[in-house]
Amino acid sequence: MKSTSSKRMSPTAPDLPPLDSLDRQIIELLKVNARLPVIKLAKALGCARSTAQLRIKALEDAGVISGYTVSVTVPRATPGIRAMVLITIDSRHESEVVRALSRRHEITKLYTVSGRYDYCALLTTESTQELDALMDKVRAIKGVATAFSTILLSTKLDRPD
Numbered sequence: 695m696k697s698t699s700s701k702r703m704s705p706t707a708p709d710l711p712p713l714d715s716l717d718r719q720i721i722e723l724l725k726v727n728a729r730l731p732v733i734k735l736a737k738a739l740g741c742a743r744s745t746a747q748l749r750i751k752a753l754e755d756a757g758v759i760s761g762y763t764v765s766v767t768v769p770r771a772t773p774g775i776r777a778m779v780l781i782t783i784d785s786r787h788e789s790e791v792v793r794a795l796s797r798r799h800e801i802t803k804l805y806t807v808s809g810r811y812d813y814c815a816l817l818t819t820e821s822t823q824e825l826d827a828l829m830d831k832v833r834a835i836k837g838v839a840t841a842f843s844t845i846l847l848s849t850k851l852d853r854p855d
Contacts, residue, residue, distance in 0.1 A: 711756050716741065720749055721759070725853055728762040763854060775819045776846040779832060780811040787837025788812075794835045800828055811842070 713721070719739055723730060730738075736746035753759040783791045795804055795815060803816040815832075819825040825843065832841045 710758055713758065716745075716749060717753060717758070720746065720753065724750075724759070724762075728854075775822055775825050777817055777819070777825055777843045778846060779815040779817060779829070780807070780842045780844075781813040781815060781832065781838060782810070782840040783812045784837045784839055785812075791835055791837040795832070798828070798831070800824075811840075 716739065720735065723735055723738060732747050732750070733743050735750075736743040739746060750759070781791075781795075791813075792804070795801055795813070798817070800817045800819050801815045802818060805814045805816075806812065807814045817825075817828065819828055822845075825845070829841060829843055832838060
């Protein structure tokens with residue numbers, strides 16, 4: 695029987711192979727620029743083009759690299775307000791709070807966080823008035839103790855996950 699300690703453990707893909715340093719470097723470089731030519735990738739890694747190409751193919755075949763993506767800048771009719779909302783909850787109502795927040799179309803991401811707050815929600819509204827009304831609705835959710843918002847001004851770096 696194979697030892698599970700040699701496998702990379704993940705909740706969505708438990709059978710992925712372990713990654714070595716070169717694999718991780720390839721993934722990080724492709725996260726920054728998925729269209730990076732293999733020859734430039736190999737040069738950045740200090741390895742042969744064929745090595746980089748074989749490693750990428752192996753990562754794809756193993757399901758470690760599941761696809762490549764394109765980021766598109768679509769101009770909006772109105773710029774919109776992007777905000778981060780830090781939320782503290784009563785843990786007895788956690789599932790209800792998460793369910794209620796998940797129903798809000800303005801919330802695009804919801805993270806659990808450590809520290810003073812329990813959750814961080816990223817959201818977009820059309821105006822500060824809409825953000826203010828949304829904050830009132832978030833604070834009214836049973837189990838939300840506090841909610842603090844901060845408006846995001848500009849993006850200096852945005853890499854894919």
